[in-house]
Amino acid sequence: MKLEEHLKKYFNYTTFRTGQKEVISSILEGNHTIAMLPTGTGKSLCYQLSGYLLKGQVIIISPLLSLMQDQTEQLMMNGEKRVIAFNSFLTPQERKQALSQLNTYKFIFLSPEMLKSDFILNRLRELQIALFVIDEAHCISQWGYDFRPDYLKLGDFRRKLGNPLTLALTATATPEVKEELISSLSLKNWNEYIYSVDRPNIVLAVEVIDSYHDKSDRLVELVQNLEGPGIVYFSSKKMAEKMTIHLKQNGIDRVMAYHGGMEQENRVLIQQQFLHDQLDVICATSAFGMGINKENIRYVIHFHMPLQLESYLQEIGRAGRDGMKSIALLLYSPGDEQLPFQLAEGELPSEAQLDFVYHLLEEKNNSINDLGELENELISLSGLTEVQWRVVADYLFGNTKEPMQQRYVQLKVFINERLQVKRKKINDMLIWTQAQLNGCRRKNILKYFKEDKTIEIDDCCDQCGIDLTVFYPKTKNHKTADNFFDWKKHLAKILLVSERG
Incomplete structure (x- = not known):
């Protein structure tokens, strides 16, 4: 066969x-x-x-x-x-x-x-x-x-x-x-x-907007006019929820927020409604979309600047999976890069947290190699997040053949190097947004991944010239079939299967 x-x-x-x-x-x-x-x-x-x-x-x-x-x-x-x-x-x-x-x-x-x-x-x-x-x-x-x-x-x-x-x-x-x-x-x-990482059917564009207020208004204007469905990405759960309310207040009803802190039932419900075209827009953090198999997403908007070009490509790649032309828009305001820098630093433990953990371990027993019940105490007292603790635990308790002090020094070196990598990634992303200094956006992304731009594309990027109105719909009518889809029954079926699985 x-x-x-x-x-x-x-x-x-x-x-x-x-x-x-x-x-x-x-x-x-x-x-x-x-x-x-x-x-x-x-x-x-x-x-x-x-x-x-x-x-x-x-x-x-x-x-x-x-x-x-x-x-x-x-x-x-x-x-x-x-x-x-x-x-x-x-x-x-x-x-x-x-x-x-x-x-x-x-x-x-x-x-x-x-x-x-x-x-x-x-x-x-x-x-x-x-x-x-x-x-x-x-x-x-x-x-x-x-x-x-x-x-x-x-x-x-x-x-x-x-x-x-x-x-x-x-x-x-x-x-x-x-x-x-x-x-x-x-x-x-x-x-x-x-x-190639290239998705030729996705048009790339960056809009530079002076202020947060203007950016919020521009987002409303885009969502009101662009052919959907679409995803708007934010760097925080709070902003995803806040802008969902803002869009609804401006007459956009078929919109919901999505982030990793939601209950499973709500998350599955929103996914299903979006998949079945009962929602036009999802205001999401990066938790949304990695496993979503929806082919007709027409636009992806980034309200905040991503931390690196790699994740930017991942997120805009949710658009145009049916091969039809789609658009990726990044809304940038001067100073937006400060949030990625803060997020990058927050992903790793601070020097003060490391010192606190190390000195607490010294007090308990400098030769301790088994976390046991001490783990919860260390996390609670140091204020480390789950992600930060993974890094600390891996270095301080992953290799028990070396003295604790040596592991501690290695951990500090590693964290400093990781921060340098993350800061460089953010700077690379920032430089890419300033494409007026460097030409074609697609060419610059491919260059980052050590690729050459080998084909010419109509509506390539804003630097090569695009007509945004191409992505405006001729009509705003929704499919009448949507009204007959029983999402409650569908959701119950999925959750029931999940429980049995």
């Missing part, structure tokens, strides 16, 4: 998108595979279809709870019940039950941190692992934009699991990040499929 026939059987698609068939063929031939596919090309299908055609379980390592949950729900909506995501949405009883019957699942989603548990690792060893998938594989690189300490250990975890067939997936990785990825995973032989 041809791969296209399997594609039709399992997903009801007739053709593959860029790179999908090549990657799946490589996996089915038994090759470790690294794939860098553009956003919007359906990377998850690469392991899902491969999983159906291989005997055994598919283990997917995912860095974000929201992404993990989105992909789990998509599989369930496609009729797949043999899927489980080990995350905070599971109660202790549900987790215990799932682990006791792990071999009954086909697709198993895990965070990299969970692999540190000997119990879970031993349970995984009992399975017939058909494919070991590392999603968002750029998180492996210490100098990538979204480094996760436990991603660096995935090479060791692979070895402990018997070096299973491996697929590493990403949409945004510089050549340097890719090389570190290969080294970290200790891959001796592999196939790699590296495609």
Whole structure:
């Protein structure tokens, strides 16, 4: 049977998108595979279809709870019940039950941190692992934009699991990040499929706006006039909610806020309403969209400047997945870069927090190597966030062969280097917004990823010349079919399946 026939059987698609068939063929031939596919090309299908055609379980390592949950729900909506995501949405009883019957699942989603548990690792060893998938594989690189300490250990975890067939997936990785990825995973032989990050059907534009008030008014004007549906990205939950209210006050009713702090039921509800065209606009943080498979998003607006070009590409890549022309607009006001700098510094522990943790450990027992009950006390008293604590714990307790003082010095050096990387990423993003000094925006993004612009595109970017009115609709009528979609029944069905899964 041809791969296209399997594609039709399992997903009801007739053709593959860029790179999908090549990657799946490589996996089915038994090759470790690294794939860098553009956003919007359906990377998850690469392991899902491969999983159906291989005997055994598919283990997917995912860095974000929201992404993990989105992909789990998509599989369930496609009729797949043999899927489980080990995350905070599971109660202790549900987790215990799932682990006791792990071999009954086909697709198993895990965070990299969970692999540190000997119990879970031993349970995984009992399975017939058909494919070991590392999603968002750029998180492996210490100098990538979204480094996760436990991603660096995935090479060791692979070895402990018997070096299973491996697929590493990403949409945004510089050549340097890719090389570190290969080294970290200790891959001796592999196939790699590296495609351009460019999405030619997405028009790129930046508007420089003097003040916050003017920016708010401009956002209302854009949402009122642009052909939807669309996503507006913010750097804070508070601003996403505030601007949702502002849009509603200006006559835009079919809009909702979305962020990582929402209850699961509300999050799923908003996703479903957006997918079924009952909402025109989502005001979101970056938690929204990574696993959303909606093809007809016509615009993505950034109200705040992203922290780096990599995440900017990820987020604008939610637009135009049907291949139709779409637009990405970044609204920039002088000084906007200060917020990314603050956010970058907030992701890492401060020197004062590090000193506090270290001196507290000295008081307790300078040779302590096991966190035990001390962990909660350290987090509470130091004020460290979950993300900050992961970094501290990895350095101070991850390598117990070295003296605590030496680990502490290494941690300080690492944090300083990470801050320098993050500041450079923000400066690169800022320079890109000032494209009037550097020419074509698309060319500059490709240059950042060590690519050349090889094709000329109509409506390329604002620097090359675009007509924004092309993206204004001729009519504002909604589909009458929307009125007949029973989202309550649909949501209940999804949540019921999720509980049983």
